[in-house]
Amino acid sequence: MFDEAVSSRRDYGRRGFLSLAMAGGVALTASGCGLLGGSDDSGSAKGGSGVEKAKIKVSIMPTIDVVPFHLAVQNGYFKNEGLEVEAVDAASGDASLQKLQAGEVDIAYASYTPFFIAKSKGAADIKLVADASSAGPKSTEVVAMPNSNIKNVHDLAGKRIGITATNTICDTLTKSVMRDNGVSFNDVQWVSLRFPDIGPAVKRGNIDAGFLTEPFITQSAKVNGTVEVIDTASGGTKDFPTAGYGSLGKFTDANPKTVAAFQRAMLRATKESADRSKIEPLMIQFSKVDEATAKITNLLTFQSTLDARRIQRVPDLLQQFGSIQSKIDVQSMIVPQANAS
Known part of the structure; x- marks a missing residue:
């Protein structure tokens, strides 16, 4: 079984940025990466006037495919959308989902399998908010x-x-x-x-x-x-969808503008993640790897916008293996996808 979820939380407001800029790193519990530095605190939030909930909590794992999330924090993309994001560490996808179901977070990062298994069991009204990654060669x-x-x-x-x-x-x-x-x-x-x-x-x-x-x-x-x-x-x-961000239907229904703001920030950061030079410093600082290892690590393929046909591969395979008992329609789980601002 997984070790207990990491209990520490990081508030990505002004003080969180300053403290993290001085921090040496975080302990690894699952698979690799963290966040870097801070952002300028002087600008006003461009998208803040319309969001229903300005302060949200997102459970994450220290994995490489959350690099776009960290870049969105570092570069102020969430802030520009009117969001103050607090990241809550989770030791596994199941732990992240449990935090979502318990109401501890508003959005949860996890591999897709826990989301679909929970949906198949009727344990939660899971809605998919944003994509995160696909398995790249040798990743x-x-x-x-x-x-x-x-x-x-x-x-x-x-x-x-x-x-x-x-x-x-x-x-x-x-x-x-x-x-x-x-x-x-x-x-x-x-x-x-x-x-x-x-x-x-x-x-x-x-x-x-x-x-x-x-x-x-x-x-x-x-x-x-x-x-x-x-x-x-x-x-x-090949290119199998590996992870994404999910929420509960009651949250996405009540906060469509907040969800759209989160999606826009993630989309912007995901596009920026194509520049490997922005990723390697994060790996070195928070994955506890040296520079030589960071340079030769095979990366997952970063994703953001959800494509129902692509994601459908996951529950279909789970059904083949008996992990879920009946077909799941992914399209019905995907919330409207926002364009970049």
Whole structure:
């Protein structure tokens, strides 16, 4: 199981900016990245007059694909839209969703699988607010030790594979590649570990292989000597949607202008994230990676605007694996998408 969610919160107002500019970093709990610096506090909010709720809370994880969120904070894009954003750390997608359901946050970042599983069970009226990422080449992998008997996907049958949790993007992508290659995953032993612990567990022999995302793939190769067994962003899961931002229907219905402001800020920051030079300093400061590692880390593909046809791949695959029992119509879950301001 995941460790308990990180309880510290970061208020991205003026004082939060100043304190974070001096901070050395945050502890990793799931998979990699944080935020950098502050922004000018002198300008007036361009979009502030129309939002229904100016102060919102967003649960996030320290992952690379939240870099656009951090850039939106750093460059004042939320502020320009009239939003004061407080980020609440979560240790996993499930933990992030739980915070949303408990009313602790207004918007939650998570891999798509917890959102769709909650929707399928009727546990929450999930609405998708913004996209976050797709799996880029070699950005999600199953790794093992070079001297192990696991050399390819066929060797994974019946093995102990480390993942963050079952019914997540970790086992879903792994199962898909195994199935595409005619390998049974029914007798796989899925072992729940935090991302930072998977590489060391592989090295010690506590597990036979492990699913990792970047920058943990690059870090583990450097520190533990692990090597790629399969690139899980290949075959049927090439460019597979991995994560996004969700909310509850009662919030999106009551606050459409607030949601649109969040979307515009995220869209602007996502476009800026195409410049890798803006991403690497964030990885160095908050992912606890050195400059050399940051430069060679394979990145996820950043996304922002939700495309129902693309996202539909996720619940369809989950249904195939029995994680959800009936078809989910993604289009009905997507709130109207705002254009950049």
